[in-house]
Amino acid sequence: MKNTRQIQRAVNDYLVSTGNSAASLAVxxxxxxxTTARWANGQAKEISNKLWAKLYPHIKPFLPPDFDKxxxxxxxxxxxxxxxxxxxxxxxxxxxxxxxxxxLELNEKYGPPMEKEDIRDEYPTMKAKEKLA
Numbered sequence: 001m002k003n004t005r006q007i008q009r010a011v012n013d014y015l016v017s018t019g020n021s022a023a024s025l026a027v028x029x030x031x032x033x034x035t036t037a038r039w040a041n042g043q044a045k046e047i048s049n050k051l052w053a054k055l056y057p058h059i060k061p062f063l064p065p066d067f068d069k070x071x072x073x074x075x076x077x078x079x080x081x082x083x084x085x086x087x088x089x090x091x092x093x094x095x096x097x098x099x100x101x102x103x104l105e106l107n108e109k110y111g112p113p114m115e116k117e118d119i120r121d122e123y124p125t126m127k128a129k130e131k132l133a
Contacts, residue, residue: 001052003044010062011040011055017062029054053082 001007015025022037029036031051038044039055047055084097 001047001049003039003042003047005042006064006067007047007059008040008042010059011036013062014059015040025058028058050082 014020015022020028022040023033026033026036031054035044035051039047081098081101084094084101
């Protein structure tokens with residue numbers, strides 16, 4: 001997500017409206033103070049989808065009404081990933097959850113993984129190699 005002037009303005013308006021500083025927004029989002037400060041002052045040219053999923057709910061009321069493209073760029077899996085990052089669970093459980101999300105993304109993009117028999121049928125040369133082995 002490109003950090004546009006509209007987003008910078010919305011971040012600053014959020015900070016003024018809530019009386020928060022960039023540091024307190026960083027605490028709310030679980031990020032570094034430098035990250036949120038760069039969003040507000042325009043030094044950050046891009047915002048990752050993962051971080052955008054965290055930031056967007058806070059600044060949504062301060063964005064122009066025609067700013068409707070941004071939420072569509074965040075997939076449901078990216079929202080789930082952001083939620084898992086914020087949830088207080090062990091690192092191993094987070095890793096397992098994130099592996100599961102990656103598997104879901106791959107299944108969504110390429111379909112479910114093929115069984116070994118299906119692969120043999122689709123790639124007949126594999127049958128020949130197995131006979132040689």
